[in-house]
Amino acid sequence: MSMDKNIYSFEDYVLRLPPELQPAVLAIHENLLRDGCKCKVESKVSGLFASYSHPKTRRSMLNFGFRKGGAFVRLYADNHSRYLELLHGLPENMAAAVAKSPDCKRLKNPLDCSPTCPMGYDFQIRDTHFQKCRYSCFQFLLNTESVETIATLIEHERKYR
Numbered sequence: 001m002s003m004d005k006n007i008y009s010f011e012d013y014v015l016r017l018p019p020e021l022q023p024a025v026l027a028i029h030e031n032l033l034r035d036g037c038k039c040k041v042e043s044k045v046s047g048l049f050a051s052y053s054h055p056k057t058r059r060s061m062l063n064f065g066f067r068k069g070g071a072f073v074r075l076y077a078d079n080h081s082r083y084l085e086l087l088h089g090l091p092e093n094m095a096a097a098v099a100k101s102p103d104c105k106r107l108k109n110p111l112d113c114s115p116t117c118p119m120g121y122d123f124q125i126r127d128t129h130f131q132k133c134r135y136s137c138f139q140f141l142l143n144t145e146s147v148e149t150i151a152t153l154i155e156h157e158r159k160y161r
Helices: 012-013 020-032 078-087 090-102 147-160
Strands: 037-046 047-053 060-067 070-075 122-124 127-134 139-141
Touching: 012 020, 012 037, 012 047, 012 122, 020 037, 020 060, 020 147, 060 147, 070 090, 078 122, 078 147, 090 127
Parallel strands: none
Antiparallel strands: 037 047, 047 060, 060 070, 070 139, 122 127
């Protein structure tokens, strides 16, 4: 099996999105680049995958990708505690996605996960307490109903990084 050695741009990813999502996703991309984030686009089994690393920490801040259900966004919301009011107001389908995401093993028992794991998120949405894995907690399908809320979450995370 040969590895895909092609070089992809973010525009290659965007062109695979439905036309109605392209302007919002491009705006998110441009704002992240303006902040100095580095964007890397790779080909994965499920399609193109874009990853943004923060210029100061070099840690991943955001991913765009594809799954069976369509395009998705994964936000590493390290500063989620600074915009809890926004999390309390998540649309029901997005709050349900958070609820369905796996719990953080390390928050429950530090010996159950790798010691190098940066640990997950401990927070509340409305009346429900969550301890979720940082790698899947804020992963949402990208569609016309979610794109505005996703952009707002990303803006809040950008502001506090």
